[in-house]
Every structure is written in C-alpha cells, then in structure tokens.
Amino acid sequence: xxxxxxxxxxxxxxxxxxxxxxxxxxxxxxxxxxxxxxxxxxxxxxxxxxxxxxxxxxxxxxxxxxxxxxxxxxxxxxxxxxxxxxxxxxxxxxxxxxxxxxxxxxxxxxxxxxxxxxxxxxxxxxxxxxxxxxxxxxxxxxxxxxxxxxxxxxxxxxxxxxxxxxxxxxxxxxxxxxxxxxxxxxx
Numbered sequence: 001x002x003x004x005x006x007x008x009x010x011x012x013x014x015x016x017x018x019x020x021x022x023x024x025x026x027x028x029x030x031x032x033x034x035x036x037x038x039x040x041x042x043x044x045x046x047x048x049x050x051x052x053x054x055x056x057x058x059x060x061x062x063x064x065x066x067x068x069x070x071x072x073x074x075x076x077x078x079x080x081x082x083x084x085x086x087x088x089x090x091x092x093x094x095x096x097x098x099x100x101x102x103x104x105x106x107x108x109x110x111x112x113x114x115x116x117x118x119x120x121x122x123x124x125x126x127x128x129x130x131x132x133x134x135x136x137x138x139x140x141x142x143x144x145x146x147x148x149x150x151x152x153x154x155x156x157x158x159x160x161x162x163x164x165x166x167x168x169x170x171x172x173x174x175x176x177x178x179x180x181x182x183x184x185x186x187x
Contacts, residue, residue: 023134024075024107031112033068034085036128041112046130048087049077049107055097062095063088064135065127066106076138077105086125088116091132100137109134 028047036044050069055062068084069077089108100106110132117124 020073020075021136024109024136026109028109032084033087033128036087036112037085037115037126041128042114044112045110046112047071047075047107047109048084048089048130049075049105050083050087051077051079052100052102052104052106053086054102055095055100057094057097061090061092062100063090064095064100064106064108064132066108069105071107075107075136077107079105086120086127087130088118088127089130089132089135091135095135100135104140105138107134107136107138108132109136 024047026047027045029041029044031039031041031044031046033048035041036046048066048068049071050066052064053067054065056065065086065088067086069079070084072078089110091108091110108130110130112128113131114129116127116129118127119125
C-alpha cells in the first residue's frame with residue numbers, strides 16, 4: 001500500500017514540473033547578455049529571453065531588440081527586476097512588428113556572433129548579437145484576483161442570511177474573482 005501511495009505521489013510531483021517547449025530544449029551556455037559583451041564568446045550557443053523593445057524587419061531578416069530577463073524553469077522570461085541587459089537577435093524571414101509588439105515576452109535560441117553598437121538615448125550601448133535559430137513568442141497570461149476577504153461586520157446576521165443583493169464578501173455575492181490584465185497588455 002505504501003509503495004502505491006508513493007508511486008502516485010511521485011507521479012503527481014513529476015506531472016507538475018515545468019516543461020520546456022520542444023523548440024527551446026537543449027544544452028546552452030550559462031552566459032548572460034551582460035557577460036557576453038565583456039568576454040569573447042563567439043559561437044556560444046545561448047537561450048536568452050525577455051521583453052521585446054523593438055522589432056526591425058529588414059530585406060531578408062528581422063532583428064529584435066530585447067530587454068533580457070532571467071528565465072523560469074519552462075524557459076519563459078520572468079517579470080522581475082533587475083534586467084540582465086539588452087541584446088539583439090536576428091532571424092531569417094519576416095516577423096510582423098504588430099504581432100511581435102513592444103512588451104511581449106520572447107525566448108530566443110541561437111549563437112552569439114559578436115557585438116553591435118547602437119545608441120540608447122545619447123549613450124553608445126554594446127549589444128551582444130545573436131543569430132537566432134528559434135524565436136518563441138509566449139502567449140499572454142491573464143491574472144486572477146480572488147474575491148476579497150469576508151465582511152467582518154455581517155457576523156450579527158443569522159448564518160446564511162445576508163442583506164438583499166449582498167453576500168459574505170465586500171462585493172455583491174454574484175461577483176466572483178476578477179480577471180486582471182497587466183500593462184502592457186500582453187505580459
């Protein structure tokens with residue numbers, strides 16, 4: 001009986017583990033974009049992700065300027081500070097800037113091929129350049145806010161009875177949780 005219980009528990013634990021999407025699997029350098037600028041890392045295979053800052057379609061490629069973020073276990077960028085610097089990733093073909101809009105989360109797999117210098121305001125910024133094999137655009141996530149705490153002042157009413165239109169919460173009883181979108185709208 002104990003072995004069956006343990007096997008069931010192990011199955012549940014393994015099923016709840018984050019899985020990396022198939023195009024993002026593999027072995028990669030642990031190098032961050034900030035470290036890539038300071039070191040000679042030509043041809044290092046990386047998996048970096050973050051928020052899109054800008055997308056520039058060119059004649060045969062599309063280049064993405066990305067604000068780097070740490071990656072979660074499923075390779076999705078985490079939305080927390082601090083940022084890990086910026087990088088530029090170019091991928092063959094056309095990628096629509098209206099789909100790959102500012103603020104969307106992407107994860108990129110490719111090879112670091114050097115450094116680009118561009119202006120950020122008046123500052124000359126050194127970007128690690130990645131020739132991307134894979135551009136993975138993450139679907140937007142919605143957040144859920146649970147209903148508020150029970151109303152402490154309704155304790156004098158008989159159990160199960162509340163004033164007409166109101167439940168045991170600070171909001172009308174027919175309103176449950178609320179779906180919240182973060183800004184920008186695709187995080």
